[in-house]
Amino acid sequence: MELEAVLLARLQFAFTIGFHIIFPAFTIGLASFLAVLEGLWLWTKKPHFRNLYLFWVKIFALSFGMGVVSGVVMSYQFGTNWSVFSAQVGSVIGPLLAYEVLTAFFLEASFLGVMLFGWKRVGPGLHFFATCMVAIGTLFSAFWILAANSWMQTPQGFEVAEDGTFVATSFMEVVFNPSLPSRFAHMVVAAYLTTAMVVAGAAAFGLLRRRANGENRTSLRMAVLMMAIVAPLQLVIGHESGVVAHEHQPAKVAAMEGWWQTRSGQPTILFAIPDEAGERNHAEVAIPRIGSWVVAGDMNAEVKGLDAFAPADRPPVFITFWAFRVMVGLGLAMIALGLWGAVLWVLRKLDGANWYHRALVLAGPSGFVAVLAGWIAAEVGRQPYVVYGVLRTVDAVSPVAVGSIAASLLTFLIVYAIVFSAGALYILRLIERGPDSDEPEPVSRQPPGSPLAAAVEER
Amino acid sequence: MFGLELSMIWAVLIAVAVFIYVALDGFDLGVGILFPFAKDARERDQMQAAIAPVWDGNETWLVLGGGGLFAAFPKAYAALMPAVYLPIILMLLALIFRGVAFEFRHHARERGRRFWTAAFAGGSFAAAVAQGLVLGGFVQGVRIENGAFVGGAFDWLTPFSLMVATALVIGYALLGAAWLVFKTQGALFDRARAWLKQASLLVMLAMGAVSLATLGVDPRVTARWGVSMTNVDWPVFVRLAPLPVIAAMLCVFLWRGAEGRNHLTPYLLAVGLFLVGYVGLAVSLFPYIIPFAMTPADAAAADNALSLMLWGALVLLPVILSYTAYVYWLFRAKVGSDGAYH
Numbered sequence: 001m002e003l004e005a006v007l008l009a010r011l012q013f014a015f016t017i018g019f020h021i022i023f024p025a026f027t028i029g030l031a032s033f034l035a036v037l038e039g040l041w042l043w044t045k046k047p048h049f050r051n052l053y054l055f056w057v058k059i060f061a062l063s064f065g066m067g068v069v070s071g072v073v074m075s076y077q078f079g080t081n082w083s084v085f086s087a088q089v090g091s092v093i094g095p096l097l098a099y100e101v102l103t104a105f106f107l108e109a110s111f112l113g114v115m116l117f118g119w120k121r122v123g124p125g126l127h128f129f130a131t132c133m134v135a136i137g138t139l140f141s142a143f144w145i146l147a148a149n150s151w152m153q154t155p156q157g158f159e160v161a162e163d164g165t166f167v168a169t170s171f172m173e174v175v176f177n178p179s180l181p182s183r184f185a186h187m188v189v190a191a192y193l194t195t196a197m198v199v200a201g202a203a204a205f206g207l208l209r210r211r212a213n214g215e216n217r218t219s220l221r222m223a224v225l226m227m228a229i230v231a232p233l234q235l236v237i238g239h240e241s242g243v244v245a246h247e248h249q250p251a252k253v254a255a256m257e258g259w260w261q262t263r264s265g266q267p268t269i270l271f272a273i274p275d276e277a278g279e280r281n282h283a284e285v286a287i288p289r290i291g292s293w294v295v296a297g298d299m300n301a302e303v304k305g306l307d308a309f310a311p312a313d314r315p316p317v318f319i320t321f322w323a324f325r326v327m328v329g330l331g332l333a334m335i336a337l338g339l340w341g342a343v344l345w346v347l348r349k350l351d352g353a354n355w356y357h358r359a360l361v362l363a364g365p366s367g368f369v370a371v372l373a374g375w376i377a378a379e380v381g382r383q384p385y386v387v388y389g390v391l392r393t394v395d396a397v398s399p400v401a402v403g404s405i406a407a408s409l410l411t412f413l414i415v416y417a418i419v420f421s422a423g424a425l426y427i428l429r430l431i432e433r434g435p436d437s438d439e440p441e442p443v444s445r446q447p448p449g450s451p452l453a454a455a456v457e458e459r
Numbered sequence: 460m461f462g463l464e465l466s467m468i469w470a471v472l473i474a475v476a477v478f479i480y481v482a483l484d485g486f487d488l489g490v491g492i493l494f495p496f497a498k499d500a501r502e503r504d505q506m507q508a509a510i511a512p513v514w515d516g517n518e519t520w521l522v523l524g525g526g527g528l529f530a531a532f533p534k535a536y537a538a539l540m541p542a543v544y545l546p547i548i549l550m551l552l553a554l555i556f557r558g559v560a561f562e563f564r565h566h567a568r569e570r571g572r573r574f575w576t577a578a579f580a581g582g583s584f585a586a587a588v589a590q591g592l593v594l595g596g597f598v599q600g601v602r603i604e605n606g607a608f609v610g611g612a613f614d615w616l617t618p619f620s621l622m623v624a625t626a627l628v629i630g631y632a633l634l635g636a637a638w639l640v641f642k643t644q645g646a647l648f649d650r651a652r653a654w655l656k657q658a659s660l661l662v663m664l665a666m667g668a669v670s671l672a673t674l675g676v677d678p679r680v681t682a683r684w685g686v687s688m689t690n691v692d693w694p695v696f697v698r699l700a701p702l703p704v705i706a707a708m709l710c711v712f713l714w715r716g717a718e719g720r721n722h723l724t725p726y727l728l729a730v731g732l733f734l735v736g737y738v739g740l741a742v743s744l745f746p747y748i749i750p751f752a753m754t755p756a757d758a759a760a761a762d763n764a765l766s767l768m769l770w771g772a773l774v775l776l777p778v779i780l781s782y783t784a785y786v787y788w789l790f791r792a793k794v795g796s797d798g799a800y801h
Contacts, residue, residue: 065562094530398540415556426566
């Protein structure tokens with residue numbers, strides 16, 4: 001297959017999945033947040049929980065809609081752009097995707113209707129049940145898709161038949177492959193953190209605008225609590241994920257860390273400009289020996305560098321290296337923000353801390369950036385394989401004309417730019433207005449996010 | 460299992476999923492296709508309210524169709540998708556526009572609102588056209604060698620596929636009109652009845668034309684029906700003749716049912732009409748999963764994958780169908796003139 005076609009197909013997949021993942025990363029966390037809010041409202045009857053629910057469910061509806069439509073695209077991308085991959089591994093990961101549809105997508109889609117339109121049609125208990133079903137659906141979905149992705153990173157439980165297709169020998173081994181537990185935990189926690197950052201940013205924005213109502217104060221505390229507990233936890237889970245990668249995908253770890261030579265006492269590199277042609281780093285700033293300690297638990301352990309792999313088997317180093325640093329850097333910033341918030345809370349200064357609020361507004365989108373960077377590090381680090389060590393990306397692409405891929409990629413870029421800008425605009429408008437102390441109950445005619453709908457008529 | 464080939468069971472299951480998709484998403488796409496014919500913004504709000512709680516679940520059947528084809532028949536999926544690459548991409552982009560328009564229409568201000576109204580109508584229309592092109596391209600056959608597509612980027616574009624696309628747009632408009640008869644009242648209800656009558660007439664013509672054209676796509680189809688341009692093989696045709704007869708009767712019932720007292724009947728009749736067409740197509744193409752190139756057994760995933768999924772489907776599909784039915788029951792009421800459920 002021509003290299004251009006492979007590159008364009010990869011760009012198209014990267015772009016469509018990168019665009020898609022933004023929404024699940026947000027809605028997985030937001031669905032659980034909404035379930036907690038509605039549960040607290042039913043339990044305590046404090047109106048600000050209800051108001052927060054009615055406010056955030058509007059943003060959920062917008063984000064979920066964009067997640068659904070960009071997700072439908074993904075279920076066809078495998079066949080349109082990666083048909084050889086589909087034909088060869090369909091018998092192994094196909095069932096995982098089928099289970100995702102059967103256990104998660106229908107559950108989410110059906111109960112979303114009740115969640116958005118049933119506020120007055122069903123009792124509060126049943127409505128809460130619907131919210132919980134949507135939240136559980138998002139987690140089921142994450143489990144299955146990450147099982148499929150993890151299998152592509154650390155494949156096991158299969159054999160290759162005579163005709164080149166993969167056949168599972170044990171679906172337990174396929175699903176519960178070595179990188180699934182840490183990857184699933186890492187992604188779900190990332191989604192919770194992403195949501196916490198957005199909620200904290202929105203609450204802080206409201207407080208900076210002198211709207212110190214119960215809603216903003218409550219949601220700020222919920223978000224800070226989440227950050228303070230979950231951000232450090234994420235460091236531990238991420239570390240575990242790295243240890244698994246070190247064991248099964250050493251070339252990826254070497255690229256992430258910017259290690260060119262195999263040696264004992266690998267450093268942790270803080271800054272460098274990897275030079276793939278020269279096989280070395282420029283302007284390197286590093287802490288000696290810590291790298292070996294992090295991945296192997298021993299400062300003097302010998303750890304493989306990229307020189308242990310033939311150039312044709314190495315992932316692109318620059319992207320992997322820097323994507324990984326962006327993710328880790330933002331993760332550390334979140335830990336700091338969580339600690340800062342916890343200290344202010346203990347000192348009873350959380351509501352008036354203007355500088356902290358400004359920092360939170362700035363950090364509002366940090367979760368999205370970290371998730372995208374993490375995915376780029378994981379998936380570019382998997383190259384040049386689509387199924388690690390077994391099937392190369394160049395051998396997996398569809399027999400489709402370069403012109404078709406280029407034209408469709410361009411159209412995806414334009415359409416997603418329009419849809420994303422509009423969606424982001426509407427979400428930011430809602431956040432700017434913030435939750436009211438008397439959030440109106442939705443009239444069931446419309447998605448609950450339409451206070452303006454009655455007033456603004458199209459011509 | 461039960462003396463049946465697993466691959467054949469899965470072919471039937473996926474065919475059923477695709478049919479459920481057509482019957483359900485067909486009406487909400489149809490409502491979008493009818494959007495430009497509404498009198499004003501208030502009517503458009505009512506039309507959208509009539510489908511808003513259920514469209515997402517309806518579209519999930521499309522994901523099951525695509526995902527199920529990938530999982531159960533990876534070789535068919537891999538051969539077919541590159542062949543209909545451009546119409547599939549068109550369908551996906553169209554579905555994006557109309558999908559987000561449900562929410563965006565309510566959040567946008569004046570100009571944006573007009574844009575998303577147009578996006579909803581245009582997206583629904585384009586999705587129906589694209590699906591028709593995929594169907595047409597599929598029925599007329601795909602050039603395959605050694606399990607891979609070897610044709611050109613525009614092989615799917617023929618007078619036949621354009622005809623199928625036109626017919627599908629009309630068919631979805633029929634489902635949409637019938638759904639609006641069921642869900643609306645007042646002036647919009649009267650309008651929906653008129654749309655239903657017009658659409659049932661057009662559908663009769665379109666279905667007849669597509670049926671005749673399908674006979675010509677391959678000699679094997681001609682032989683199965685016993686009907687060609689010059690000759691009718693009566694003993695063969697008589698066994699299949701009930702299908703066109705039932706279809707014609709359903710069209711007449713639809714025409715008359717538009718005035719009827721039970722407002723759900725037209726929608727059920729329209730689904731019946733689609734079912735007859737679907738069965739007719741299955742008769743024409745059996746036993747191929749990609750016409751004249753691959754059978755389910757050729758394209759199937761490994762047996763252990765098929766049986767693992769079958770157990771899941773046997774347990775989960777009844778659950779899915781029950782809560783889907785529950786949601787439909789919950790939102791069974793007519794949409795008020797203010798667009799609210801009462």
